[in-house]
Amino acid sequence: MDIFLAAGSSLFLLIGSFLCLSGGLGLLRFPDFYTRMHAVGVTETLATAMILIGLMLQSPDALVLLKLMVILIMTLFISPTASHALAHAALQNNLVPKLNKQNDNEEVTPSNP
Amino acid sequence: MGHYNYWIVVVLMMIGFYIVIAHGNLIKKIIGLGIFQTSVFILYISMANVEGGTAPILAEGISRYSNPLPHVLILTAIVVGIATTALGLALAIRIKQAYGTIEEEEIQKKDNLDC
Amino acid sequence: MLIAAILAVFIVMVIAIVRGFMGPTLYDRILAVNMFGTKTVLLISLLGFMMGRPEFLDIAIVYALINFISVVGVLRYSDSSVFKHHNKQK
Amino acid sequence: MLHTFTLALSLSVFWLINSGHNSVLMLSLAALSITFVLYLAHRMDVVDHESQPVHLTRKLPGYYAWLIKEIILSNILVVKHIWLGNQSISPTLSTIKASQKTDIGKVIYANSITMTPGTITIKLEGDQFLVHALLRESIDDLKKGEMDRRVTQLEDQC
């Protein structure tokens, strides 16, 4: 049983690490603020979840498990709030997103507050 | 490199101090102040380290801990630091409302006009 | 595998700092700083497990809470013109 | 009263998880602090169905399961495009109509959009959501309205 837990934990941690690094890459290479937010979203949802689940599989007792779950839930609750507010503030202050040129004509352009 | 912790402390302290002195923006000054304070927290915490000791949280099977007292002290100091930052930011906002700016030079200019 | 995860999180944190320096807008910096904070929570948790001190999770929770409060704190004023000023400077 | 109870319960659980102690002194301190928080919450007038959406409890797990699936899929999609590079993405800004009636329903919908990587709700005005997406297809998916329907269904339960 232990060996399965350890293997599962490693797998989750590995996936989490990969997602995390991917998000980091996106943060570096995406063209503007709004697109970078999506990359960060990766690191804050699935990547975090994978790493924390990996740890949960290693947890020595129930309390630790519960704590890890608390952290996970908190992260999942906080990050969309933060992302939304940040994006809102950015748009509010006239930070114009770089949009796909093909779609420009048919899409809504942000109205100034 | 034997005392690398001190070097970190000193560098952070200098950075913080420099920001406080050199920047005219009130928010940046507060950030500088935060860095300055944090450097001292690091000083205390690194000083509490005991060779081979782990974090001073009581647990079974562990006999060697870092000195807990500085940690406790710094917890207090952090609270104080947060209170300072909060008050500083609140003041900055009130200043912004009253002066219309948070740049030191402009505030001083407006004060001189008042006189 | 723990070490690999720690490394990955650490690298992402470095990337966050890089993005924080590069900007170019204020929002990029806030985004980077915020991400740095959430990754710190992960890092603390991972380090706790690596050092055999799952008690560190308490710290991680506190850190997550502080993160949340600071985000709310910053956003509380995100509408105020404090930010506008910076935007213009860019 | 129900809301007070659920709040007390969740606070107690949170306290127990964090503390791990169960001596009489500690527990009475816990009771004291929870009572104090409840008092404050009442004073601030935040104990209501908005902060404690207990009425959604029955249907919520099913929705969460679906949402987790969506999150996993969208994560994979975004990661794929991160590695494919900037040529592969098509950032889009678009307005989406929400069919929820209550505030809490709209918030759940907006947050669900934001939680799935690749899309972010930027602004809520009435039933119009301004959404930024990494890919054009994500917007199209949203416009198909499956998520909207599920959230509205959630809302209908009460």
Add this chain to the structure above:
Amino acid sequence: MIISLESMLQLSIILPLLAMLAIVSTGRNPNLRETVSISTSLVVIYFVFNLYLGIKQGENIQVDWWELLPGLQISFNIEPLGMIFALIASFLWLITTVYSIGYMRSHKEQNQTRFYACFAIAIGSVMGIAFSANLFTLFIFYEVLTLSTYPLVTHAGTEDAKRGGRIYLGILLGTSIVFFLLAIISTWFVAGSLDFKPGGVFDPNVNTTVAGVILVLFIFGIGKAAIMPFHRWLPAAMVAPTPVSALLHAVAVVKAGVFTVLKVCVFIFGLDLLAILPSTQFLLYLAGASVLLASLVAMRQDNLKARLAYSTVSQLGYVTIGALLATSAGVIGSSMHIGMHAFGKITLFFCAGAILVAAHKSKISEMQGLGRQMPITMAAFFLASLSIIGVPPAGGTWSKWYLLMGSMEAEQWILMAVLMISSLLNIAYLLPIPFRAFFPARGMPVTDTGIKEAPLPSLIALSITAVGCVILFVYPQPLYELARAILDAPGLAYGK
């Protein structure tokens, strides 16, 4: 009602201060206000006279109020020198009050209540100075005197008056805080006591350099003695109304200055120590220079009050010289000169005021021929001038004689010459005024301008002081006896 001498001593200080309150509260009714002034001064004279009789009978009158710091007491004691000062001051306060009533009313001055109130405080502090048993007590009253006379100097309220007031206050407070206080603290530090003691408080083997420096600090610090170069306040204070000038130049302020110098020389240093201090000689020459220079400056003044002011600077130099000579004749001469000069100079100022009130003239060049219209005033002026110069039949003769004796005794030939030359200069700047008044230069049109003598109270006042000058010549005995008793143990052995 029997009042003990101790109580009289305290009352003579406290009464004027209480009178100040009464004056302020009766300010609305000028007649009542001035009745308060005059009756208080009468009571004070009564007390002082009784005290005089007391010490004549050999009573030792000592009052201790309280100890401010360990060894630093506020206490009072009467010895002959203080008695001289108290007698002169209390008597001349009465006269000046009478004179002021005539002067102030006919001039329709503003703020008369403030004037009389400050006047009362000034006299109270003069009494305090006269009866101080130690330097500390004296210093307190010295400062009170400065502060209470400031509103008098700036009485007119004009910019000129304020400028004069600033110089007055600046120099007096400045010298007293920087030098006088330092000298007092140094004395306390070196000698361990501030009490006025016959023979001085310093150890006979004290380091003469240190004691010499302290003496210099004292002489510079007692700005009210107006030794050059700290004399500027006196001419600056000329802007004050004439009764104030009388008070400043004859009664209260300058006399408090030279009195303090004498007290310090005799009772802090002691004549024996004083004679061997290296700085005494330097200070003597400084005082001599002050005497001569001030006389020379006085000659060039056309404004009568300015001329009198510089004359005062010069005469104060005489007193200082007498004290520094460190001989018994010098001390006798200088303490008598306090009284003689007081009577002479107050008369001269009263005359100047009378001329200003009656003839609206302040320039000497305009006073030719005035003797016809104001014969009493000009006669008084003449008598007082004689007293200042030091020739019979005026009291100044005696004091100047003893001063000359003192300088001879000390073999200070140069100073002796200075004193004599200065007396000649006195003649040159004082006598021509009454002379030209009665015998105007040829070519001066003598027209009847309708000028009459000054109001009666003023006229009475100046006549009394002028007669006083003569009486002091004829009957100097009481003053002389007091002066002689100074060098004996104070309060004791007097009259034996």
Add this chain to the structure above:
Amino acid sequence: MLAHLPVLQVIVPLLAAPLCLFLTRSRLVWVFALAVSALAFLISCLLLQQVMSSGTIIYELGGWEAPWGIEYRIDPLNALLLLIITGISTIVLLAAHTSIQQEIPEERHTFFYILYLLSLAGMLGIVATGDAFNVFVFLEISSLSGYALIALGKDRRALWAAYQYLIMGTIGATFILIGIGLMYQMTGTLNMEDLSKRLPEVEHTRTVFTAYAFIIVGICLKLALFPLHLWLPNAYAYAPSIVTAFFAATATKVAIYLLIRFTFSVFGLTFSFTALPLQILFLTLGLLGIFAASTAAIYQKNVKHLFAYSSIAQIGYMIVGFSVSTTTGLMATLLHLFNHALMKSALFLALAAVVYRIGSVQLSQFHGLGRQMPFTMAAIVIGGLSLIGVPLTVGFVSKWYLIMAVIENGWWPVAVLILLGSLLAVVYVWRLVEAAYFKPPLPGRDTIKEAPLSLLIPVWILVIANIYFGIDTRLSVQVTQAASMSLFGVSP
């Protein structure tokens, strides 16, 4: 109960502060705060009496023995400071209700009293505690509430002044924190008594020297020692008048206390004065402070500014006394600390009365006030005379001892300089007197009346204290002498 006085001294105002929240009406809060402050004053009186009769009081917080627990330690120096702080606080509070009605909006009154009590508790804590880290905590409690109090000022410049003070104050406090940390590192203790025993063993190390330097610089910032005084004038000038009166009399005094405590008790006299060239440094800075600040005071147009600069100058006097480092010198410093608290609280409280009536403290607005507000202006004049050091006021007593101390050391030129400094005080005080008494009232000012009794009574209590303690010096001299001697380890 009596045995718990040391801790009650701090706890009472500290706990009372949040209780203010439950009192709804401004007047009620005021009465409560006043009662608390008066109780604190009573406690400090009892403590002083206890210390003077039976020596140092040691109180172990929660029964934990030092150096493990926190120890409260009251010796004559502490008792004197506690007495000054609580006494001034009480009298100033007496006037608070009337004064803040004009200067602070009604809805912030409760807030004001909470901050006031917190600040009071902080200062009392700094003085009462025997634990170095506790000093830092209480320092921050009093400072933080202080910044907020200053920011309550009417003028928008109050905000800017509070901000600047916050920056400087925090840097100072952090410096102190660094010093305390380094001391702890070298000795493993935070108890000041313990520190003083263990520091000599390691006093040759660079770390101890660094600790000392940080602490001194930190304290000097809080102290507003020239040239680190830049935060003070505006903070004093734009704070609500009551706050100025309270702080001018107490805040810098507490910093002086810390300076004395750390140099004399913790580090020890020999180390302190050899590690840094403290004597020449403080003598120079003290004298420079006296002259620079007094000269600046002469040119001020705002009377609060004027007295603020005068405060910086007076700090110079205290520092000169400190630099003499003899029992007399220290006694002079302590005496001046006591006396200056009386002077400045009287002066600033009188200014509060002026603000109450004419809403301004510009010198040009003082014309003719001597007639219109005779009792207020008389109070200012007497306070000014005390500042100059005229005999029969407290100012004379401290200057006397200061000059004695300087002369004892043979520093004659310094004595002359100190006296010359007093002359500058004459000039700035006299500018005020001239304006109030020798200038005609401004047009349209005929209706100005004397300040209400609720302001005049506290002002005159302080003025009479200025005279009373200038005449009856037994209390102040005895206590400061005992304090100074115990600091030098001389038995009285």
